[in-house]
Amino acid sequence: MPARRITVTVIHKERTVDKPPHRKLADGLQCPVPLNDIPQILLSHGGGGRLMHQLIDTLFAAAFGTQATQHDGAVLPVNEGELAFTTDSYVVHPLFFPGGDIGRLAVWGTVNDLAMCGAVPQSLSAGFILEEGLSMETLWQVVQSMQQAAEIAGVRIATGDTKVVERGKGDGMFINTAGVGRVIAPQPVSPRRVRPGDAILLNGDVGRHGMALVQVREGLRFESAIESDCAPLNGMVRELIEGGIDLHCLRDLTRGGLATALVEIAKTSSLSFALEETKIGVTDAVRGACELLGFDPLYVANEGRCVAFVPEKQAESALQIMRRHETGRNAACIGTVEMEARGRVTLHNAFGTTRLLDMLSGDQLPRIC
Amino acid sequence: MPARRITVTVIHKERTVDKPPHRKLADGLQCPVPLNDIPQILLSHGGGGRLMHQLIDTLFAAAFGTQATQHDGAVLPVNEGELAFTTDSYVVHPLFFPGGDIGRLAVWGTVNDLAMCGAVPQSLSAGFILEEGLSMETLWQVVQSMQQAAEIAGVRIATGDTKVVERGKGDGMFINTAGVGRVIAPQPVSPRRVRPGDAILLNGDVGRHGMALVQVREGLRFESAIESDCAPLNGMVRELIEGGIDLHCLRDLTRGGLATALVEIAKTSSLSFALEETKIGVTDAVRGACELLGFDPLYVANEGRCVAFVPEKQAESALQIMRRHETGRNAACIGTVEMEARGRVTLHNAFGTTRLLDMLSGDQLPRIC
Numbered sequence: 137m138p139a140r141r142i143t144v145t146v147i148h149k150e151r152t153v154d155k156p157p158h159r160k161l162a163d164g165l166q167c168p169v170p171l172n173d174i175p176q177i178l179l180s181h182g183g184g185g186r187l188m189h190q191l192i193d194t195l196f197a198a199a200f201g202t203q204a205t206q207h208d209g210a211v212l213p214v215n216e217g218e219l220a221f222t223t224d225s226y227v228v229h230p231l232f233f234p235g236g237d238i239g240r241l242a243v244w245g246t247v248n249d250l251a252m253c254g255a256v257p258q259s260l261s262a263g264f265i266l267e268e269g270l271s272m273e274t275l276w277q278v279v280q281s282m283q284q285a286a287e288i289a290g291v292r293i294a295t296g297d298t299k300v301v302e303r304g305k306g307d308g309m310f311i312n313t314a315g316v317g318r319v320i321a322p323q324p325v326s327p328r329r330v331r332p333g334d335a336i337l338l339n340g341d342v343g344r345h346g347m348a349l350v351q352v353r354e355g356l357r358f359e360s361a362i363e364s365d366c367a368p369l370n371g372m373v374r375e376l377i378e379g380g381i382d383l384h385c386l387r388d389l390t391r392g393g394l395a396t397a398l399v400e401i402a403k404t405s406s407l408s409f410a411l412e413e414t415k416i417g418v419t420d421a422v423r424g425a426c427e428l429l430g431f432d433p434l435y436v437a438n439e440g441r442c443v444a445f446v447p448e449k450q451a452e453s454a455l456q457i458m459r460r461h462e463t464g465r466n467a468a469c470i471g472t473v474e475m476e477a478r479g480r481v482t483l484h485n486a487f488g489t490t491r492l493l494d495m496l497s498g499d500q501l502p503r504i505c
Numbered sequence: 506m507p508a509r510r511i512t513v514t515v516i517h518k519e520r521t522v523d524k525p526p527h528r529k530l531a532d533g534l535q536c537p538v539p540l541n542d543i544p545q546i547l548l549s550h551g552g553g554g555r556l557m558h559q560l561i562d563t564l565f566a567a568a569f570g571t572q573a574t575q576h577d578g579a580v581l582p583v584n585e586g587e588l589a590f591t592t593d594s595y596v597v598h599p600l601f602f603p604g605g606d607i608g609r610l611a612v613w614g615t616v617n618d619l620a621m622c623g624a625v626p627q628s629l630s631a632g633f634i635l636e637e638g639l640s641m642e643t644l645w646q647v648v649q650s651m652q653q654a655a656e657i658a659g660v661r662i663a664t665g666d667t668k669v670v671e672r673g674k675g676d677g678m679f680i681n682t683a684g685v686g687r688v689i690a691p692q693p694v695s696p697r698r699v700r701p702g703d704a705i706l707l708n709g710d711v712g713r714h715g716m717a718l719v720q721v722r723e724g725l726r727f728e729s730a731i732e733s734d735c736a737p738l739n740g741m742v743r744e745l746i747e748g749g750i751d752l753h754c755l756r757d758l759t760r761g762g763l764a765t766a767l768v769e770i771a772k773t774s775s776l777s778f779a780l781e782e783t784k785i786g787v788t789d790a791v792r793g794a795c796e797l798l799g800f801d802p803l804y805v806a807n808e809g810r811c812v813a814f815v816p817e818k819q820a821e822s823a824l825q826i827m828r829r830h831e832t833g834r835n836a837a838c839i840g841t842v843e844m845e846a847r848g849r850v851t852l853h854n855a856f857g858t859t860r861l862l863d864m865l866s867g868d869q870l871p872r873i874c
Contacts, residue, residue: 182872184760184806185865189769206773207695208618208757209591211688216585222578223630223683224666249577261592263681265634297593301872305676310668312632314592314683319580326576388577391553400558404575437553496554503551503670 167276168194177270182300191298195272199279200262200293210294212259218319220255222246225312229503231278234348235364238311239281241439241505244368245390246315247289251370252386252442254321254377259294260286261314266298267306278309289368291315321377327404329384334473335451336409337444339372339464340365341417342394343433345440347425349504354429360421367440372461376444381454385445388438390505392496395434397443398481399495408478411471411493413485434483435496437504445473536645537563546639551669560667564641568648569631569662579663581628587688589624591615594681598872600647603717604733607680608650610808610874613737614759615684616658620739621755621811623690623746628663629655630683635667636675647678658737660684690746696773698753703842704820705778706813708741708833709734710786711763712802714809715870716794723798729790734832736809741830745813750823754814757807759874761865764803766812767850768864777847780840780862782854803852804865806873814842 169191180187197205204210226242243260250257262282266275286293323329344365351362369388376383385405387397394416402409418426418433426433440463446454451469458464481493538560549556566574573579595611612629619626631651635644655662692698713734720731738757745752754774756766763785771778787795787802795802809832815823820838827833850862 179871182760183865183869184762184765185869187866188760189864207622209589209622209624209684211622211624211693212588212590214583214586214588217583219581219583219588219685220578221581221628221630221683221685222664223632223681225632225634225668225681227634227668227670253576253578253580255578255580259590261590261683263592263594263632263683265594265596265679265681295591299594299596299679299872299874301596301676301679304673307670307674310634310670310679312592312594312634312681312683314590314630314632314681316588316590316685324580391551391557393553396553495558496552497556500552500554502548503668505668 165198165280167273168198169272171272175272177266177268177272177275177300179268179300179302181266182298188298195276195279196296199283200296204294204296210259212294220250220253220317220319222249223312223314224249225310226505227310227503228505229307230352231274231308233352233364234361236366237278237281238309239278240285240366242311242313243282243285244289244366245439245505246313247291248369248388250315250317251373252388253319254325254383255317255319256374257289257291257315257317257370259292259316262293262296263312264298265306265310266300267308268300268303270308289370321383323382325383325386327385327401330401330405330407330445330473331384332407332473332475333448334384334445335448335469336471336473337446337451337454337458338416338441338468338470339458340441340466341419342389342438342441343418343422343426343436345438346436346501346504347422350429350501351425358421358425362421362425365438365440367463369440369442369463372458372464375457376454379453379457381446381450381457383444383446387443389441389443390437390439393435393437395493396496399493402479402481406477406479408474408476408480409471410474411481411483413483415468415470417466417468431500435500437501439505534567534649536642537567538641540641544641546635546637546641546644546669548637548669548671551667557667564645564648565665568652569665573663573665579628581663589619589622589686589688591618592681592683593618594679595874596679596872597874598676599721600643600677602721602733603730605735606647606650607678608647609654609735611680611682612651612654613658613735614808614874615682616660617738617757619684619686620742621757622688623694623752624686624688625743626658626660626684626686626739628661628685631662631665632681633667634675634679635669636677637669637672639677644678658739690752692751694752694755696754696770699770699774699776699814699842700753701776701842701844702817703753703814704817704838705840705842706815706820706823706827707785707810707837707839708827709810709835710788711758711807711810712787712791712795712805714807715805715873716791718873719798719870720794727790727794731790731794734807734809736832738809738811738832741827741833744826745823748822748826750815750819750826752813752815756812758810758812759806759808762804762806764862765865768862771848771850775846775848777843777845777849778840779843780850780852782852784837784839786835786837800869804869806870808874
């Protein structure tokens with residue numbers, strides 16, 4: 137293996153949780169809550185009274201519109217068919233990191249879960265649990281980022297809720313999003329539809345999201361900074377379905393990374409997968425950081441990566457569709473589903489040796505999403 | 506005013522957060538996670554690996570079924586029409602209180618929000634944010650309570666998510682639920698449809714939920730214990746709609762209580778409401794506790810109470826339908842919408858004096874839901 141030079145600088149650790157990045161997150165609107173008067177979240181912002189209404193009517197309404205903020209619930213038109221429904225809470229630490237922030241994650245993470253059901257995401261809910269003392273400016277940055285992320289993904293934040301907990305009973309901000317979307321895949325997208333011979337496609341390099349967070353948390357500065365891969369996958373999935381690709385199974389590669397997702401699908405489908413390590417993209421920066429810190433990139437979380445199981449004969453056209461998208465530019469076929477039904481995932485490397493992959497055990501990186 | 510005798514005993518304060526009540530919450534199944542081996546939630550339970558899968562496949566699957574726990578999202582059949590979509594996070598403290606617990610609140614609170622949209626609740630999502638160190642037994646009690654509450658309300662917990670935060674970065678357990686339901690009201694249910702002359706109906710006495718919590722938190726023991734009113738309202742709302750009642754507006758009376766809800770609707774509709782104080786039920790226990798502690802029952806949160814604005818000529822038949830339900834047994838017409846469009850809520854008492862109600866200002870009771 138060729139030697140790699142990794143330059144690491146340990147920078148001074150800062151309190152990052154409550155510090156928006158310097159770059160402009162959204163369109164740079166002024167925070168509509170007068171920051172001189174109320175620079176921080178107070179317990180009363182969750183109490184149901186005047187301050188809560190002010191927060192909703194100014195800050196949340198400015199970002200998400202009054203439609204989303206004036207009622208207890210949203211009413212959406214639906215056509216006969218199937219609805220995908222999903223939820224995720226986001227507790228990522230720190231709130232801002234290279235390539236994203238909790239707001240983007242909260243929107244795109246749930247958009248991606250809907251896409252993995254073969255659905256076109258339509259509306260999201262947003263539930264905020266704020267810690268007393270959170271800077272109003274930080275909340276405004278995150279809310280703007282959510283709205284921007286929703287626009288990029290083509291979804292609407294339709295309804296929401298805000299709670300406030302006492303100082304020391306939370307950690308700045310937690311966000312839950314739930315989402316609904318119209319299922320457009322003509323067949324179920326599920327591990328149970330994986331078949332021997334299926335090609336296993338991956339839309340890009342792995343490990344960036346988790347290592348981007350480690351880098352910030354540990355105060356490391358690599359030669360080339362690692363940016364999270366977080367991105368919405370719904371556009372790519374929609375084109376695959378509209379392009380006639382029979383998506384047997386889709387799975388995004390968040391907590392537990394590529395390896396855990398594949399082991400899970402192998403167990404559910406009782407089929408075995410053979411992977412080619414050389415086909416799995418890992419950037420030099422991620423590989424270097426993983427080596428240095430003792431992580432395996434196959435187990436590191438991603439936020440814009442998924443695997444797609446497709447019939448072998450459609451693999452090439454599926455890859456072509458994926459590569460037309462920014463998030464799928466480096467899409468590759470990384471393996472196949474074998475005939476033997478043993479529920480195993482094996483990884484073949486360039487030296488001809490084989491490694492059996494297992495589920496992540498223990499906790500590799502807490503609070504990465 | 507007649508003198509009232511209130512007996513209050515201050516009992517020893519206990520750490521209540523992490524302590525399930527003695528009564529059997531659900532059907533008393535054994536916790537499926539071996540409590541001797543893993544008595545508490547660990548960070549790894551949120552890490553995406555083996556322990557997280559064990560938690561999902563045992564504890565959550567035992568309560569909610571494997572359908573809800575095996576995929577990133579649920580797929581539900583829908584008919585053409587309108588879908589109500591809502592969310593709420595629950596941060597109530599303590600987790601267990603007389604008459605309920607965070608699990609019931611999380612299910613019925615969201616069920617009620619859907620009902621307030623004129624919808625039949627169908628499916629709920631459940632997102633858990635657990636603090637490292639939470640007792641597994643407590644989680645199991647809450648999860649069982651949620652399933653029991655879902656069965657009572659006739660909804661399904663269809664999808665979920667679990668995150669774990671470090672000790673001291675949360676407070677035992679926060680739960681977010683989002684919900685979807687089919688709108689069955691033939692006309693929109695909205696403050697904008699409130700009309701002069703409308704009758705304002707209330708389904709029962711107010712102030713119990715908030716005072717039940719204060720009672721536990723402050724370690725008070727009243728002559729007659731105050732139990733939360735928390736209850737699902739969807740059955741009653743459904744019968745009102747199916748009974749042909751034209752529900753102009755519905756609103757549940759949670760944070761901020763009856764007064765804040767009415768002031769909000771008055772502002773949105775730009776209409777004025779005249780209320781009769783004598784028609785608004787408050788139990789002696791709640792009234793006594795409020796007097797003692799300086800609360801106004803009209804501003805105290807409820808979890809099973811709502812107001813319904815209906816055409817005057819339908820008021821009597823609406824009350825009859827409401828009274829057929831346990832949650833509406835003491836339903837009453839508490840006031841009317843006036844001709845003058847001033848956005849004001851006035852309260853007339855038995856002595857002929859009138860008080861102008863305003864929105865709750867400041868924070869009366871933090872973390873009551």
